[in-house]
Amino acid sequence: MELSRLTSPILSGSLLVQLLSHSLPISSVAVRPVPDLGTESVLRAILQSIDDAVLLTDLEHRSLACNARFGEFFGVSPDEVVSMGVEELRARVAPYIVNSEEWRESLDQVYADPQLRYEDEIRLRRGGERVLRRVTCPVYGSDGETFGRLWTFSDVTEAHTRRRNMELLRGIAGLTDPDPSAALSLICNAVSQHYGGTTVAKITIREGDFLRFHCVAGDLGPAAGLPGINLNDTYCGTTLANDGVLLVQNASIEPEFAELLPATVGYCRYLGIPVRDETGKAIGTLCIVDQFTDRELGPADIELLETVAIRANAELARERYLAERVAESERRFEEERRELDETRTVVGTMNDAFSLLFEVQDTHELLRAQADVLRNVLGYKASAVFLRRPGEEKFEVAVSAPGASSGESHSIELSDFPTLQSCSSRDEALDVFFLSVADKPLERLLGLPWAAVGCLPQSEWGEALVVLGRADEPPRESKRHLIQISAIMDGVRLVLAAHTLNQELVEAQKAVLAAGEKALASEKLAVVGTLAASTAHDIRNITSSLSMLAADASDPRASLSSVREQLDRFNVLAHRLLSYARPGQVEKHPIDMSELLERVLSLTAGQMRVSRVHGSLDCEVGLASVMGDGHQLQHLFVNLVLNAVQAMDRTGGHLRLEARAKDEGVEIRVVDDGPGIPPSVAERLFQPFASSRPQGFGLGLFSARRIAEAHGGNIAAVGNDGRGTTMIVDLPFDGGLDR
Known part of the structure; x- marks a missing residue:
């Protein structure tokens, strides 16, 4: 040195x-x-x-x-x-x-x-x-x-680097998140910060020739916001091609990398490590890339990223596992949603079919409407309903199919359709078959090559077949689909059975109504007879007066005037009696209850006089009109008055009619001071043929209740304190028109 x-x-x-x-x-x-x-x-x-x-x-x-x-x-x-x-x-x-x-x-x-x-x-x-x-x-x-x-x-650079690397790895070991994608982002951010914060640290995933940026930290520069890059434009392409580590200290001086897109924008330093799936296959990279070519990367950096890549592999595996579980859950959810939608469709179809019972009375129309309802259900684009009623040779068939008239129907011989005939000959109570349409007649009928056939064997309403056609093969192996089709077929069976029963009930109801009307007419005639008997007394008085006037010839003019008065009196009595007895059309219009109750008292005055009963009327002033049928309401109150009069002792009594406004209607009370209602009769008072009088029909109060209910009201009987009975009739002002 x-x-x-x-x-x-x-x-x-x-x-x-x-x-x-x-x-x-x-x-x-x-x-x-x-x-x-x-x-x-x-x-x-x-x-x-x-x-x-x-x-x-x-x-x-x-x-x-x-x-x-x-x-x-x-x-x-x-x-x-x-x-x-x-x-x-x-x-x-x-x-x-x-x-x-x-x-x-x-x-x-x-x-x-x-x-x-x-x-x-x-x-x-x-x-x-x-x-x-x-x-x-x-x-x-x-x-x-x-x-x-x-x-x-x-120079402690190497020791310092290893110490910092160990600190980074310890920090990354402590980075956890329930979401593996978030954990990977934390890892990338930690690596980027380790190299200064602006160095790009990213995990990429290969998708064919495209490299997707799975997570990125640092400054991507011009590539910020991009989802990824073409594989051939990246250093990572070489990393994946070599299936190993790639270190580029300065791409600008290396011809192999100088023209790559990152290098052209200044990102010339690169270190990449493959990330792998569970089988060890390279699926992407963990890499750093930046502009700091003067800062040398070495073995310690490679060792660091290789260790980080192991953690990244684990998070990617966890991410794939969760994605698979989520996908499986979504698949199951979608399957359940589809099942639910199909079930709703089936239930909706059955509801639509049942609603036909209230809309269609004719059997031919019902079959046509049923065929229309079944079309386009569960992928079946055509439908046909075959019905043979007891005692008939041919099947009536209603078809709803592309190109056919809506609900087209006609009669056929089942022998013209061999496949259907073989299905029909089976003994099962309800069976469903999925088949390829081999019969030319059946193919022409449906216009489709595949079908589901439901056999509804003979019952009290007849025998039926339901055929649903589709363009593709039905899911024969799907248990759920079989259950759904069976439910639809069973719904058709129930509709036909209910329709037959409904027709029988309609006929029975007509017979009952006819018998009831006859009985009520008899009851009304009996009332007329009662009224006629009391009216006869008035007529005798009139004829007696006429006889006396005829014998008195002293003043012919005065006698003639008196005769006219007696004849007018006779006409009034006859008109009232005939008006009550004459059947009329049921027609609701505003009724003045005061006037109607006055007519009732006038009509029953003779019977009350004979029975020594004193009648009175107490109506609230200004009482509003009630929408109703005058003849029916008059009949109701005549029955109540006569029942009360007939129940009184021979010594006579008092009867009072009261009318008051109550809530949204009128309350009318018929109050008598007779002996009251026997307990044996009270509990069945308004039932038909319930009477305490040997000669009575027992239909008076029954018809009174029917009339009250037909006007949206009701009727009840209560005992008075000590003696007598009060009949209470509540009638709404609207007469039940909105009910």
Whole structure:
């Protein structure tokens, strides 16, 4: 090594020994007193033998001696070191020192205390980044006084790098996140920060000829925001092609890489490691890329990224596993959603089919509508419903298919369709077959090559077949599909059975209604008879008066006037009786309840007079009209009045009609002071044919309840305190028109 000249003449042999024993960074030094020697030659020999950089200064910071290693580290020759002034030398080396301000502050701190022993690390940027361990201690003369300071600089770059790498790996080991993608982003960010923050650290995944940026940290420059890059335009393409590590220190001087897209925009330093799947296959890269070509990458960096890549492989595997689980869950969810949609379709189809029961009464129309409902269900583009009712030879078929008229129907012989005939001959209660349409007639009927056939064997409503056609082969192996088709077929069976039952019920209802109307007519005639009997008494009085007037010839004009009055009276009685007895059309219109109740009292006045019953009417003033049928309401209250009159003792009694507004309607009360309702009759009072009178039909109160309910109202009976009964009828103003 070259040694600078010494500028201090005071060094002696004893001082040199003092220097060696107290100042040099040697673990121990053994010395023996020696006579003064050639100080410069001895010092030169010592400095030449030391690998570290050495600088000797006086207490004024002036350089006294240094070796060539110092000049190598700081970019200045040893002769220049000892010849320069203090500030000149510092200005010369400061550009190479990272955090030069802190370096200057540390020098001032050291020289402020001549006895201070000091050690730290400084980072240099020269010929690549370098880390030096700096150690300084005082140098003593033979008199024991401090006369200078010795500095040694050891290159600890490799150890420093390994220590930082270990710190990074420990930090990455602690980076966890439930989301592996987030963990990978944390890893890339940690690597980028390790190399200064602007260095791009990324994980890429190969997708054919495209390299997708899976996660990126650092400054991508012009590529920021891009999803990836063509594989042939990247360093990673070579990494993957070689299936190994690729280190490019400066692409601009390497023809193989100089034209790559990253190199053309200044990103010339690159280190890439393949990332692998569970089988060991390279699927992408973990890499760093930046513009710092002056900072040399080496084995420690390769070792670092290879270790980080192992962690990245684990996170990528976890990511794939979760993605597979998510995909599987989504697949199952989609399958369940499709099943749910298909189930809803099936249920909706069945609901539509059942709703036909309320919309269609004719069997032919029902079959046509049913065929339309079944079309386009579960991928079946055509449908046909075959029905043979008991006692018939031919099947009626309704078809809904592309090109066919909606719900087209006609009669056929099943023997014209051999495939359907073979299905129909089976004994199963309900069976479904998936088959290729081999029959030309059936193919013409559906216009499609595949079919699902449901056989509904003969029952009380007949025998049926349901055929659904489609363009592609049905999913024969799908149990779910079979269940859905079976449900649809079973729904058709239930619709046909319900339709048949409904028709039978309609006929039965017609018969019951006819019998009921006949019974009610008989009951009304009985009431008319009762009214006629009481009216006959009035007629006898009229005829008696007429006879007396005929016998009195003293005043013919007065007699004629009286005869007219009696005839008018007779006409009124006859009109009221005939109006009550005459059947009329049911028609609702506004009814004045006061007038109607007055007519009821007038109509039943004769019967009340014969039965010695006093009747009265109490109506609220200004009572609103009720929408209703006058004939029916009159019949209702006549029945209530007559029932009350007939229930009273022969000694007679009192009957009162009351009408009051209540809520959204009118409450009418028929109050009597008769003996009340027997307990044996009370619980079935409004049931048909329930009567306490031997000669009664038991339909009066039953018809009264029917009329009240037909007007949206109701009727009830309550006992009075002590004696008598109150019949309460509630009628809404709207007459039940909105119900």
